[in-house]
Amino acid sequence: MTPLLEIRNVSKNFDALxxxxxxxxxxxxxGRTALIGPNGAGKTTIFxxxxxxxxxxxxxxxxxxxxxxxxxxxxxAALGQARSFQNIRLMPHLSVVENVxxxxxxxxxxxxxxxxPLRASHLRAxxxxxxxxxxxxxxxxxxxxxxxxxIRKQIEVVRALASKPRLLLLDEPAAGLNPAETAALVxxxxxxxxxxxxxLVVEHDMSLVRSLCDHAVVLNFGRKIYxxxxxxxxxxxxxxxxxxxPGHAGKAGLAGAVA
Amino acid sequence: xxxxxxxxxxxxxxxxxxxxxxxxxVATGQLNLGGAGFQAIGAYTAAFLSASVGLSVTFTLxxxxxxxGIAGGALAFPILRTRxxxxxxxxxxxxxxxxxxxLNSETLGGAMGMSVPGYVEWYxxxxxxxxxxxxxxxxxxxxxxxxxxxxxxDDVVSDLMGVNVRMTKVIAFAIGAALAGLAGGLYAxxxxxxxxxxxxxxxxxxxxxYVLLGGTQTAWGPIVGASFFTLLPEFLxxxxxxxxxxxxxxxGQDAATVQPPDESWRFVLLGVITVLMMAFRPEGFVTRDxxxxxxxxxxxxxxxxxxxx
Numbered sequence: 197m198t199p200l201l202e203i204r205n206v207s208k209n210f211d212a213l214x215x216x217x218x219x220x221x222x223x224x225x226x227g228r229t230a231l232i233g234p235n236g237a238g239k240t241t242i243f244x245x246x247x248x249x250x251x252x253x254x255x256x257x258x259x260x261x262x263x264x265x266x267x268x269x270x271x272x273a274a275l276g277q278a279r280s281f282q283n284i285r286l287m288p289h290l291s292v293v294e295n296v297x298x299x300x301x302x303x304x305x306x307x308x309x310x311x312x313p314l315r316a317s318h319l320r321a322x323x324x325x326x327x328x329x330x331x332x333x334x335x336x337x338x339x340x341x342x343x344x345x346x347i348r349k350q351i352e353v354v355r356a357l358a359s360k361p362r363l364l365l366l367d368e369p370a371a372g373l374n375p376a377e378t379a380a381l382v383x384x385x386x387x388x389x390x391x392x393x394x395x396l397v398v399e400h401d402m403s404l405v406r407s408l409c410d411h412a413v414v415l416n417f418g419r420k421i422y423x424x425x426x427x428x429x430x431x432x433x434x435x436x437x438x439x440x441x442p443g444h445a446g447k448a449g450l451a452g453a454v455a
Numbered sequence: 456x457x458x459x460x461x462x463x464x465x466x467x468x469x470x471x472x473x474x475x476x477x478x479x480x481v482a483t484g485q486l487n488l489g490g491a492g493f494q495a496i497g498a499y500t501a502a503f504l505s506a507s508v509g510l511s512v513t514f515t516l517x518x519x520x521x522x523x524g525i526a527g528g529a530l531a532f533p534i535l536r537t538r539x540x541x542x543x544x545x546x547x548x549x550x551x552x553x554x555x556x557x558l559n560s561e562t563l564g565g566a567m568g569m570s571v572p573g574y575v576e577w578y579x580x581x582x583x584x585x586x587x588x589x590x591x592x593x594x595x596x597x598x599x600x601x602x603x604x605x606x607x608x609d610d611v612v613s614d615l616m617g618v619n620v621r622m623t624k625v626i627a628f629a630i631g632a633a634l635a636g637l638a639g640g641l642y643a644x645x646x647x648x649x650x651x652x653x654x655x656x657x658x659x660x661x662x663x664x665y666v667l668l669g670g671t672q673t674a675w676g677p678i679v680g681a682s683f684f685t686l687l688p689e690f691l692x693x694x695x696x697x698x699x700x701x702x703x704x705x706x707g708q709d710a711a712t713v714q715p716p717d718e719s720w721r722f723v724l725l726g727v728i729t730v731l732m733m734a735f736r737p738e739g740f741v742t743r744d745x746x747x748x749x750x751x752x753x754x755x756x757x758x759x760x761x762x763x764x
Contacts, residue, residue, distance in 0.1 A: 247615055248615075249611070249615065269614055269615055270614050270615070270617055270618070270619060270620070271617070272615075273615065273616060273617040274617060279615065281612070285609055285612045287604070287605050287608035287609055287612070288608055289604060289607070289608055289672055289743060290601070290604060290605065290608065294601055294604075297598070297601060298601060298602075298605050298613070298616050298618070299616060301598075301602070301616045301617040301618050302616065302617030304598060305617065305619075309598055310597060310598050310599045310602075311597050311598075311599060312597060312598065313593065313596045313597055314596055314597065314598060314600075314601060315596065317598070337747070339743055339744065339747070355616075359616070359617070
């Protein structure tokens, strides 16, 4: 079976600086994959390469077997991928439901949809239903900038889902959330995963990674150093070295610091 | 209706259409400081077709709108590559080029200007201003309007969502230019005379001020801004002498011995109000919050905790 997403020998340079160095991995369909690594390892850069925000310097990005390396970023949403951002990037002056409706854009391209008043569109009812089904208890006409942080994070995920993606890229979904909110988020993401959406998650919170993801890819200084089951990631000597520094790799007692 | 009020209403209607012309690109995140250039294209198109070809006002206004729209679309392609202050300078330079071309054209009367045979009564601009207002409200409520507002907030994310950022910007700029052309055409037929000095840089600056101070988040902003700044000088015309008498009275002076206030004092007060607005309502007078507060829909649907019941 072809993986839903495959990164093949991808490198990215900014002038002389090599940010991503020959990284390959694949994300199995319907799975929940984590992309982890220390700060500056290149996780968000990988996301930017997948979503087309950056062009790769070399290598290939395949979505469901199709080479999307040269597809412009605007057209990638229509191919079935959507993402959230490390710092929430909702449109502050738009209402909740308008933000979600913006997420539907890749399915609503066309003159008829463009000129139909939003209130008369069935897509508005769909967006409201989607907010409701995800248990986001806000008024759809509330302006986003007035809402609490945790709710805005959830709305950003719903906006990404509004394009009906097969692959959802989440950049630090738990950043800034308290433990209760994080637990709610894991439930929320499981629900999304159960509906058939493949998840690729960049995350620092290892408890979230272990409770949500079965497969992990670890990056360090732009290179892949681990690719396998989440359950064994804290036993890998290279991962321990990346997080704790050289000399600690053998000390099993410190493994808990990573895990 | 007295000639004075007919004149005020005509000017108000032209200014409202002109403000919407600038609002549409601004709502998409592009500051247009070349408004007078597009207005001049519309005004001279209408003036020329009325004077030299003898077309009726219906057709001259239509031609003015289309000509300015085409000029806007053609300019938008190269110019929208620039951003921020460079875009402002580029649009400003465009208006100067238009003024320069007109000034050096004998067909268009050069510095002498042109008289326009076609005349429109005050209700023509008023009806068209109403129609333009309805059109802009409709446009902002569509998905195209949603895309415009999204690009204003974050063009990178809009692109990732699948919005055609460049096309949306170009269309918004062209629609704005077309409306400026319509405003120019109406100006020509209302005053039955056009001269290039009527479309100088101050005109571009004032109309951008109407929009920025009125508020760019909703379609209410331009109509409020344009009305306020058009009617304020008229109000001050009557109010300033009274203010002067009062101030002098407080200072213990006899008002009868002093000259009545100069015209320029009106612009002093206008400037003060502009500065105060910038300080206290930097997002413009009409914001989305303000509209929500007065909308019956939100008041009826909302429960006290803000959640949907």
